[in-house]
Structures are given as C-alpha cells and as structure tokens.
Amino acid sequence: MTDRPTEARHPAAEGLHALPGAELLRLALDGHVGAVAVVERALPAIESAAEVASEALLAGGRMVYAGAGSSGLMALADCLELLGTFGIPPDRTPMLFAGGAGALLHLTGAVEDDPALAQADTAALGLTAKDVVICLSASGSTPYTLLVAEAARAAGAQVVGIANVPGSALLRLADLPIWLETGPEIVAGSTRLGAATAQKVALNLMSVLVGIRLGHVHDGYMVNLEADNAKLIERAARIVAGISGAAPETAHAALEASRGAVKPAVLIAAGATPEAAATALQDTRGHLGPALARIGRDQ
Template identity: 50%
Template sequence: MIADPAPALSGAMLASYRRAIACVAAVEGDIRAAATRLAVRWERGGRCIYLGAGAAGLVAAEDAAELPGTFGLDRRRIAIILAGRDGASFDLDAAAEDDAQAAEQAVAALGDLGSDAVIAVSASGSTPFTLAGAKAARRAGAFVIAIANRPNAPLLTEADIGLLLDTGDEALQGSTRLAAGVAQKCALGMLSTLVGLALGHIHAGLMVNLRADNDKLQRRALGIVMSISGVAENTAQAALAAAGGEVKQAVLLSSGARDCGDAVSRLARSRGRLAEALDTLRKELGRSAADEPRRPPRKRGEKR
C-alpha cells in the first residue's frame, strides 16, 4: 500500500503560497504606480500587450482574456504574445521559449508601440523569448512592466517598472506554475483591476463597464443598476434595454437622465467616470449623493 505523502507536500505548497502573497504585498506601491501609467496609455488610445512563455505566459494570457468581459475594454487593443502558441490553441511548443528572434518578430509585427504598454512575465526573468520581446518593445517606445520571481533577473532591468516577486523555491522543484504562478496571477489581477478603477470602470466595488454577453452577466448588470440607482427591477430592466445593455448609461437613466443622449453626454464630460456623472446629475436634480445611499437590489417581484 502506498503511504500518503499529501500532508508534507500540501503543507509545503500552502507555505509557499503564503510567501507568494506576501511578495505581492511588498510591491503594492509599484503595482499602483504601474497601473496609473498603464491607464494613461490606454486612455490616450494605446494598446495593452501581454508577453510571456510557458506557465508564466499562460497566466498573463488568462488576465488579458478577462479584460473585455470584466471592464468592457476593446479586445482589438489587447494583444497576447505567447511563445509557441499555435493559433487559438494553448498546446505550447516548449522549445519556443528559447526563440528570441520569434519574440522580436512578433513585437515588430505590432508596428508602432509608442503609445502602448507591454506586460512581460517570466518566473526566472531570463527566458530568452520574453527577455528579447521586452527589449524590442522598449526600443520601439512601449512602456514596459516586467514581472519576475528571481532577484537580479535581467527582465527587471529591461523594464520601466519591474515587479520582483521573490517567491523562493517551489514545493515541487521547477514547477513555476505553483507559488510563482500564484504571485504572478495576484499581481496581474491587482494591476488590471487598478487600471479598471483608474479608467472609471469600477464604482462602489461594482463592474459598471462589464460586457453582459450571457445570462449570468445580464443578471449581474441588472443587479448593479438596481443597487446603484435604488430602483425596482422593472425600472432597471427598462433602463438597460434603452441603453443597449450599457450599465453606466442605464444607471444614469434610472437616476434621472433625460434620455440616452443625455446619459452619453454626461459620461463623455466625466471621461467615463460614473461617480462624477452621477454627482453632477443629482445636484442638478436637487439631490446629493448623501441623500441617495446605496441600497441592496430588490428581489424579483418585490414592490417599491
């Protein structure tokens, strides 16, 4: 009978995961600074380009893939450069990690990077593909954010902002999808979420620029409008229908905006910041934000 080795390994893994989170906490200020600069580039029309290989590349690609749905970001302005990726498949060619020339070619294919931001992720910080891509991107004028898990990693010196996540040895030696991957995912999640906040796509902890592409997200959008506006379900549904599913517009409509044109104009003047648009609207209507505290959404069928 095989002895159960789980307690020793699972305990070591949990300890390494705790270190991983502590490493992210240590660079929180740098993550905030990177998010601010990335948001400026995006708001000026630049692209966000994720660059990586192997497990680190997959973590980066996952974060990139979530941005259109979570924050309504234009997927045409999000690029993923992933070593060994064959079309839409994630069956990666491991040898491609060593192909520096392929990375340079992929970066060159994106054209002018002067307005763009690149997020390069590598556990070792010395993966040839990722390192060459970051160097090429910076030469082309991109703002480069680097994430690595080893001190003195070359990738960190090639970046405008380098985030060292010194997670140490893995519980399973060499498997950087574990502690290193946890730290990378945490840092990337913070970075992209803070960018969403800076762009005005988060209001009161809610995703007010989400893309409601399925039934779950449509229900979420409905709940968001009800929660912020404090209106009944039928009112929120009507506002969302009139706004074509755009949550920010629907919130303004259900809060007193004259029509969709008025809501769009208010959002344009506030650069998409719902809080500012709402505050202005409420003042014009003789109300203040304090007069209309956030209320939980009413249950289906509940009357006002």
Template identity: 65%
Template sequence: MTIRSTEARHPAAQGLHRQPAAQAMALLLEAQRGALAALVPAIPALGRAAEAGVAALRGGGRMGYAGAGSSGLMALADCLELPGTFGLAPDRTPMLFAGGPDALLRMHGGVEDDPALALADLDRAGLGRGDALLVVSASGTTPYALAVATAARARGVTVTGIANVAGSALLDAAEIAVLLDTGAEMVAGSTRMGAATAQKVALNMISVMVGIGLGHVHDGQMVNLIADNAKLVDRAARIVAELAGVPRPEAEAALARTGGAVKPAILVARGAAPDTASDALRDSGGHLAPLMG
C-alpha cells in the first residue's frame, strides 16, 4: 500500500522530541516555510479559480466553499472574512462544512466520511449552474469533499479542487485542479500544519484576486468594506481621505452622504453628487480606477 505524501514521516522530524524547545520550534517553522513553496507552481491554477469566482459573482451567482476537518476550517476562515473585507453578502458565499456548526465546537471525524451528508449540504446551499465552488481536502480523498465536488460539477457548478497530494481523486473530479504538494508533515499526517498553511495562503490569494476582479480593492485598500464596528468606521474614513486626497472631516462628511459606502464616498469627496457617483460606479462595473482620472 502506497503511503500518501501527507502521511509520510518528515526527514527533519527524526528525534524532534529530543530537541531543545528553540531548536524544535525552528524546525517546525522551517517546515511551514517549505510548505509555502508549493504555492509557486500552483499560481496559474489559483488564478483560474479566482477568475471563476469573479465570473460567478459578477453574473449574479455565488462562490461557495466546502471542506471537512482542518481543511474545512481553512475554507471557513476565508469565507467568513469576505463580507467584512469585500462587502459580499453572506448568502453570496455559502459554506459547506462537514458536521455543520456543531463540528466547530467539537470536531467529529465521522462526518467527513458521509457522502449523504455532503449531498444534503449541497442541496441546502442550492448551488447550480453559474455558481463556483472551492472544495478543499488535504488528502484529496475525503468522502465529504469528493461527494460535494462530484455532485456540484454535475449540477453545472464550476468546481475548484484544492488538495495536497498529487494524483488524488479530488483533483481529478474538479474542473480546476489546484495541487499544493506540501509533502510530509513534521507530525506525520497532521495536515493542520504545512498542508493547512498552504491551503490558507492559497485561499487568501484567490479571495483577494476575486476582490480585485470585482473592483473591491483599489491600490491595496478594501474600498467595499462594511464598516460595522469602530475600527472599520475609522478605516473607512482613512481610506476615503487617502484615495480622495481630502482631509479627514471631508472624508467623514462624504461617508455620511453615501450611507457609509466607501467607493461612492471617494467620488463624492472628489466633488461628485451621491447619485452621480452611484451611477458612475454602476457603469464601471464597480471599479474606481476608470473614474479617478
């Protein structure tokens, strides 16, 4: 029987338990850095995944996430950040997590082996033609992830499969295959380590490119954020002031005129009427760049 690369023993782990704490932690950190190298050859596929997400969301569809265990947690972490960072409504980015909310407090391994649960979650999410789905599984063989990917693709969903083992079933089942070949873990089989680190960075890259493609990132600023706490209200004002080139009080006044919406507030601070700003953004597909002169 062939051992999956994520289950093999890392050569640097020999005698790890005998190392002084500082040395052991240095080895653990180096392994995490090494895992990130797997992202380099995956960049073209990650770009296609982002393009699929942009196409789905721009067309009125949704971009969902799916996974189980630690891989599911990485997907969930990215998914939950999208409303605050990019202003995407939660119903536009559904999360399919094996075991649902209960599994977030106590992880139950059995749920990841249940294809029927996966299909029920997919039915509940209602994903179909015109939507995109990011499915994450370190081994690429998790039954929950495979069932979701296979059924979603049959329903016309553009499925991106992200796995850490070459030739795995998830990569074969997906329309867009993203291999993050992170290899052996410092604790053999503990894919919450190098594999999960690479997954989280990959998902960060995809979602940021989706934000850029939708016009929600301009010069590295989150110009479509939802300012629902004091920190973000302050950030919104700083963004408007910086990008519009106006003093802070003028930025705050512009935000008040746009109901806190950052993109139109930037144009209002530059002299546009609120209605004119909204119309211009609609015509530019939500992108500020063509409107900034």
C-alpha cells in the first residue's frame, strides 16, 4: 500500500495537528482546489465515457454505478440526482454499493472485501452487453469494485473505471479508464478528501454531458426535470415560458395539457397540438431544438 499516492504522507503534513485552525483549513482547502484542477487533465477521458454512456441509454441499456466506501458515496450522490435533474428513471441508472442500503448508515470496511456481495449484487442486476458500468475506487484495487467490473466485462458491458492511483487494477481492467491524479492527502489515506472531491467533479461533468446528449437540456434549461413539488412546478412553468416565449398563463395551461412534461409543454405553448408535440419529440429522439424547428415549419 505504501506505493499508492493516496496512502503516502503529504509533504505539508508534519505538525498538522498543531496548526492554528485557520491555517489548517486553508491547507485542507488547497487540497480540494488542487483536486478539482487535476480533473481538467482527464476531460478527454470523461467526454469519451459520457458519449458511450449516453449511447447506451439511448439504445435501451443502463448506466450503472458501482463503488464502496467514500468512492461509492460519490457515485451514489451523482446517481440519485439524475431523476430530479434530467428525469432519467432510477431503473436506468442503478447503483451497486458494497453492503447495500444498510452500509449507508454505518459504513464498514469489511463489505468491500467480500466477493460474495459483489457476485450477488451483479447477479441480481442482470448485467447485459447493452449496459455501461461506472466503477469507482480511489485506490483502484477495491475487491468489491473490481469484481463488479469483471462481471460487467464478462457480460459484455463497457466498463468506465475511475481511480486516483496510476496503473491500478481498475484502470487496467476498464474499457474507458479515467485517472484522477490527486496524490497524497493531508490526512494520509483519507480519500474522502481530495480524491473524493475529484471523483465527484468528474462524475458531475460526465452526467451533465450525458443529460445534454439525451436531449434533456436546452439552452441551459432542465427540460426533462421531474416537477414533483411546488418549487419545481413553478420552475417548469418558467422554463416553458422562457423557451416558447409564451405568457405565464399559457405556459401553465400547456403544462396541464402535457400532464407536467416540460418538453411537450414547450411545443404546445409554441402552438403545437399535444399529438403533434408527441410526434415531433419521437421523431427527434427527444431533442427539443429540432422539434421546435419542425413545429415552426409545420405552422
């Protein structure tokens, strides 16, 4: 383990425990800022992974997340927000977390070493060649995550591997490796610090590009959001009005006609019938720009 950068001692760690609070926090913050900066070097790999994942979703496959401990929590945070932000159903973005739901309240290290858990989780999910599996492990050697990646490869699925240690087993195993070079932590081995920050940013970038490729973002608006509370209903109405140019009352009426779905509501507010809106979106694979252009031509 001593040859892993994530386990090495940070050059500024000597006397860390005796530093004034403000100085210590500044040092910790510098670690996070530096972790964000290293993500830039991985942008080409992140882009490739996002393109493959979006094509998998468009073809009826799933974008699966997998991880243990802090890395698993970063994956879970990204996974859970895809429904609210992009309207992607949870069954299309399942999460494999070492130890399952029980481990979320009481994180334990033993579950990440248990091969039976990984085998049971992957068997229950039924991975196929249509899927893309995003596996996270700061060390790149977490047994649970590696076994999920191996099962995914055996099923013919594409594997995205995100790790913070160069040349690690996960990066060697992955079809689409993403190395985040965060180096030593100010608390040696505590990858909930810089390593986790870089992972979260990389996942955030990846899922944003996926959402855009699926047609769920238009001019910066979340046009496939799940409007399931008062705040989001008002946001949906503002989006419909902002894109279509319609008055607020027209936007609300369009949302009622579309049963709360933003994309068809935009087209209805722009003058389409509900039937024409549905047809336009089907023909453009859910992309609002070309659907609006089509509606404009048909009027």
